[in-house]
Amino acid sequence: MAHKSVIKHRFAAFDRQGGRCYYCGFQMWRDTPEAFARRHGLSLRQARHFQCTAEHLVARQDGGRDTQSNIAAACQWCNQRRHKRKDAPEPQEYKALVEKRLSKGGWHPLQTGPHLF
Secondary structure: OOHHHHHHHHHHHHHHHOOOOOOOOOOEOOOHHHHHHHHHOOOOHHHHOOOHEEEEEHHHHHOOOOHHEEEEEEEHHHHHHHHHHOOOOOOHHHHHHHHHHHHHOOOOOOOOOOHHH
């Protein structure tokens, strides 16, 4: 379970970013996936990819803190993919990679229309 301060900063980042992922720019959900899935014509499984998570721009293991300036909101898909790599790329480097893949029609595992982007 996330610390209360992380949750508070995640919600603040979600609001600051207009509910969009820091990396891919797709809309995310914050509380429950059901309404999000209905609104965007997704299954619950698909909607889970767009759950809002707290992304530490400087990882805690590297001295990053649970502060508003260090936490961005990222969808579950982007956050997990960044940290599945042996050495997670820096946030700006990863954002550029995601944007490049999106420009080529890739990245998320499902077809997404302009309603999410």
